[in-house]
Amino acid sequence: MxxxxxxxxxxxxxxxxxxxxxxxxxxxxxxxxxxxxxxxxxxxxxxxxxxxxxxxxxxxxxxxxxxxxxxxxxxxxxxxxxxxxxxxxxxxxxxxxxxxxxxxxxxxxxxxxxxxxxxxxxxxxxxxxxxxxxxxxxxxxxxxxxxxxxxxxxxxxxxxxxxxxxxxxxxxxAELMACTASLDKLKEFSSYAFEGFNSGDTVVVIGSGPLGLLHVAKADLMGAGQIIATDLSSYRLDWAKRCGADEVLDVTATSAEERIDRVRALTGGRGADVVLHMANTPRSFVEGIEMLKRGGMMLEMGNFADTGETSINVHRHVCSKNIRLVGLTNHPSTGYGPALRLLERYADRYPFEExxxxxxxxxxxxxxxxxxxxxxxxxxxxxx
CATH class of the missing domain: 3.90.180.10 (Medium-chain alcohol dehydrogenases, catalytic domain)
Known part of the structure; x- marks a missing residue:
């Protein structure tokens, strides 16, 4: 050798x-x-x-x-x-x-x-x-x-x-799929009324790169009722559809207000139950909060590295909406066995190989x- x-x-x-x-x-x-x-x-x-x-x-x-x-x-x-x-x-x-x-x-x-x-x-x-x-x-x-x-x-x-x-x-x-243990974490909150990630919920995924796509697929597997994906790339939005997204929103062709209004229109005016922020920029963070229903839950996982700051109105975006905001960097070491089993079991359902x-x-x-x-x-x- x-x-x-x-x-x-x-x-x-x-x-x-x-x-x-x-x-x-x-x-x-x-x-x-x-x-x-x-x-x-x-x-x-x-x-x-x-x-x-x-x-x-x-x-x-x-x-x-x-x-x-x-x-x-x-x-x-x-x-x-x-x-x-x-x-x-x-x-x-x-x-x-x-x-x-x-x-x-x-x-x-x-x-x-x-x-x-x-x-x-x-x-x-x-x-x-x-x-x-x-x-x-x-x-x-x-x-x-x-x-x-x-x-x-x-x-x-x-x-x-x-x-x-x-x-x-x-x-x-496997490492990216292990990161989708974040959805299992959100599921833990569903023991409380109106909180967490429940079967039939509307889930928005902001950022349809590989991490976002595996979260789309995992949300689909876990019983989401409606999945909405956003991205700057129409190419990646096509991938989001293949992974289980029902609706996609092209950031280059819509304004933040239009995207927020569309999410509300698809949820009877309430807003999404869960928003997963998978974009590696803080610019769309507040947009994600605006998409949430009152009492909704948002997961921030996209900004693993320090990419700067964004402005937030604590009264409007956090307190008044009664949101649950969960920040997660990384994944559990216990998540690899489940991740590998899911990748193997559902390889014929989602385009993992491609x-x-x-x-x-x-x-x-x-x-x-x-x-x-x-x-x-x-x-x-x-x-x-």
């Missing part, structure tokens, strides 16, 4: 270089994965643009370091594994071996802080680290992101064996990034 490993390295915002690194020696409990596909996430786009602050205002606040190997939506094949990792690293206790297809949670948690000890499942660690986001390639073992031929997975990683029937093109969506619309090699990392920003793309992936 080769003694050096190639990787696409983001040396500074907007600047990629293909570099070679020594093949790492595995620590006890670690493994090496040959990367098959690594999806480009909205977070990666922010980092490329220099918008590097994440978890702002929390003990986990960080600025992405450079140089870095990006890529945290990864699927690959085990190429080397230590005996302890073979026995212990798989999240559900399954034994791993060379040749197994795996995916992993990008977040590494300490297990000791207050949040780790009090918040079950969700990776809200005060000391969290993240593959492809907070671990620089300058330090050994270097290969801590998916835009590399081989990726090093530390002993404290949550690793998941991919079902045999799931192709890499679908399995690379969702990776473009793939690029390491030498074309910048082209891949620019394509991912195009309105005529869906999930763009690096295939090292």
């Amino acid at each position: 080769a003694e050096s490993v190639r990787a696409a390295v983001l040396t500074a915002p907007g600047r990629y270089e293909v570099q070679e690194f020594p093949r790492p020696t595995l620590a006890d409990g670690a493994l090496l994965m040959q990367v098959e596909l690594s999806g480009i996430c909205g977070t990666d786009k922010h980092t490329y643009a220099g918008e590097t602050k994440q978890y702002a205002g929390t003990p986990a606040e960080t600025d992405t370091p450079f140089p870095i190997i990006q890529g945290h939506e990864n699927v690959g094949i085990v190429t080397e594994i230590t005996p302890r990792a073979a026995e212990r690293i798989e999240f559900y206790g399954r034994r791993l071996k060379v040749g197994d297809r795996i995916t992993h949670c990008p977040d590494i948690v300490c297990g000791r802080c207050y949040t780790c000890k009090h918040v079950s499942g969700w990776v809200w660690c005060d000391n969290s680290e993240c593959y492809g986001n907070s671990l620089t390639s300058a330090d050994p073992p270097h290969l801590l992101g998916g835009w590399a031929e081989q990726m090093y997975l530390r002993p404290d990683t949550f690793v998941y064996k991919v079902p045999d029937g799931l192709s890499p093109r679908i399995a690379v969506l 969702m990776v619309t473009h793939t690029y090699g390491l030498d074309a990392a910048e082209q891949a990034m620019r394509t991912s920003m195009s309105p005529e793309s869906m999930k763009v992936a690096i295939a090292p």
